[in-house]
Amino acid sequence: MSIDHIVLGLISLNPCSGYDMKMEFEQGGAGMLSALSFGSIYPHLKQMEQDGLVAAVQADENGRRKKVYELTAQGWEELSDWLEQRPAYPIPMRDDLLLKMLFWGTAGEEREKLITHLQVRRTESNDLLNYIRDWQSNGKSFVDEYTELVLTYIQTRMEAELNWIEKAIEQLKGEPHLPVQDPHWLSVLQKARKNRALMREESTQEE
Amino acid sequence: MSIDHIVLGLISLNPCSGYDMKMEFEQGGAGMLSALSFGSIYPHLKQMEQDGLVAAVQADENGRRKKVYELTAQGWEELSDWLEQRPAYPIPMRDDLLLKMLFWGTAGEEREKLITHLQVRRTESNDLLNYIRDWQSNGKSFVDEYTELVLTYIQTRMEAELNWIEKAIEQLKGEPHLPVQDPHWLSVLQKARKNRALMREESTQEE
DNA sequence: TGCATCATGTAAAATGTTACATGATTGG
DNA sequence: CCAATCATGTAACATTTTACATGATGCA
Known part of the structure; x- marks a missing residue:
């Protein structure tokens, strides 16, 4: 997969300009699956x-100069080739919240703070879910059978996330659990390690 | 979020070397949330x-030279600061399969081929799901309450995906549906556009 | 008149990956 | 002994974002 294929796909839906694409990423449906900046879009279009x-x-359009792009025969060809190729398995999502949770215990952070993080996430995901629900019946966007399946996928994913957050x-509002699996006693050693680091700091400052 | 924070977090779990981290990304739990190459890890460690x-x-370790990193007081501090900061909302996942589906209709691809793509994805996601289920009871990895929640999240997400695929x-095995929403008649115009592009190609070749 | 939006583009800076170089050790 | 794995590191390359430059039009 590459940016070129996404650009090709967008144009296949409807001839459009670089600016239109950016709008599609920011406010349209494509924005849920990818993001792209002007500095990336224009040079790519030029090259393509x-x-x-x-x-x-x-x-x-309305007296405004605009470069609208359409696919050539070769463009349709290339798009088709890409679509038929076996899709790459999605690379791991770098999710800030999840990553933080992974390290929450060893760093000895407060549970209350994590609950706050989760509540914020709940609000944000809920907004996005509502946006998607609107989107497929906003009277403006193109939605065919395949698009609808994609929208259903995202909705399903969001709903699963919201359930999990709850x-x-x-x-987390209840009592902390003990580690489920800790064969090397990391959770025990960890406190000593942190204290040692902090001690060393103190003694350095004293010098 | 930055790579530094992920590195800090990994070391907080257990002092480790650059090589250890790479292994953690490739085979461990961190790999589900991020990926990183040697060419990125070593320079970062040096800078940090x-x-x-x-x-x-x-x-x-066993006669092999190894640089094991531990957090300093400042390192613990920085990790803690990051954890407390409001997590960034995850950027859109660039999912090849979903992206292709978005353009499947306009490109006029065969439904059978898309079904194949979905079946491949089902297998891959199923393997990953099994791997995660194993992982949290493999007797080797550190899993505390927070890690367990993260693993539950990923499992929930995978299960939702597998349901959706089914x-x-x-x-898709049934009859094609008509577009749900197409205010600008894009699906109708699209065929003419593609044909026009292909025609132009032919006439060019004749010259 | 002046600010927001539309619209295109470029160059610098940041960031990350691939490929390569190097060398030790383990196990068949 | 030789291949695979362990282990660290660098430099070239690819890619993308950020910031900037430019200019037209709509509207208050």
Whole structure:
């Protein structure tokens, strides 16, 4: 997969300009699956035009100069080739909240703070879920059978996340659990390690 | 969030070397949330040592030279600061399969091929799910209450995905649906656009 | 008139990956 | 003894974002 394929796909839905694409990423449906900046979009379009994948038509919409791109035969070809290729398995999502939770215990952070993080996430995910629900019946966007399946996927994923958040918050409001599995006694050693580091700091400052 | 924070977190779990971290990303639990290469890990560790966030101890494990890193007081501090900061909302996941589905209709691809893609994905996701289930009771890895919640999250997400795949395959085996929402008649215009592009190609070749 | 939005583009800076170089040790 | 794995590191390369430059139009 590459940016070029996403660009090709967007144009296949509807001929559009670089600016239109950016809007699609920021406010449209494509934004849920990818993000792209102007500094990336324009040079790519330029290159793709040189390669004969897309063709620009100088269009003037409401008197505003605009370069609207359409796919060439070669562009349709390339898009089709990509679609048929076996999709790459998604690379791990770098999720700040989850990553923090992984280290929450050893760093000895307060449970209350983590609950707050989860509540914030709940609000944000809920907003996004509502946005997607609106989106597929907003009367403006193109939604075919395949798009609908993608939207269902994202909704399902969001709903599963919200359920999990609810349960996680409930659990964290209760008493802390002991480690489930800790064959090397890391949770025990960890406190000593941290204290040692802090001690060393003190003695250095005393010098 | 940055790589430094992930590195700090990994060391907080257990003092380790650059090589250990890579292994953790490839085969351990951290790999589900992030990926990192040697070319990224080593320079970062070097920089972080200079900045006083970590300290290297020349350790020899089984006669093999090894640089094991431990957090300094400043390192613990920095980790703690990051953990308390409001987590960034995860950036859109660039999922090849979903992206392809978004463009499947306009490109006029065959439904059978998409079903195959979904079946492959089902197998891969199923393998990953089994791996995670094993992981939390493999007798080797550290799993505390927070880690367990993260693992539950990933499992929930995977199960939701597998359910969705099942339903999607069923639907695609049936008759195609008409677009749910298409205010600008894109699906109608699209065929003409593609044909026009292909025609132009032919006439060019004839010259 | 002046600010927000539309619209395109470039160059510098940041960031990360791939490929390579190096060398020790374990196990078949 | 030779291949695989352990282990660290660098430099070239690829890619992307950020910041900046430019200019037109709509509207208050």
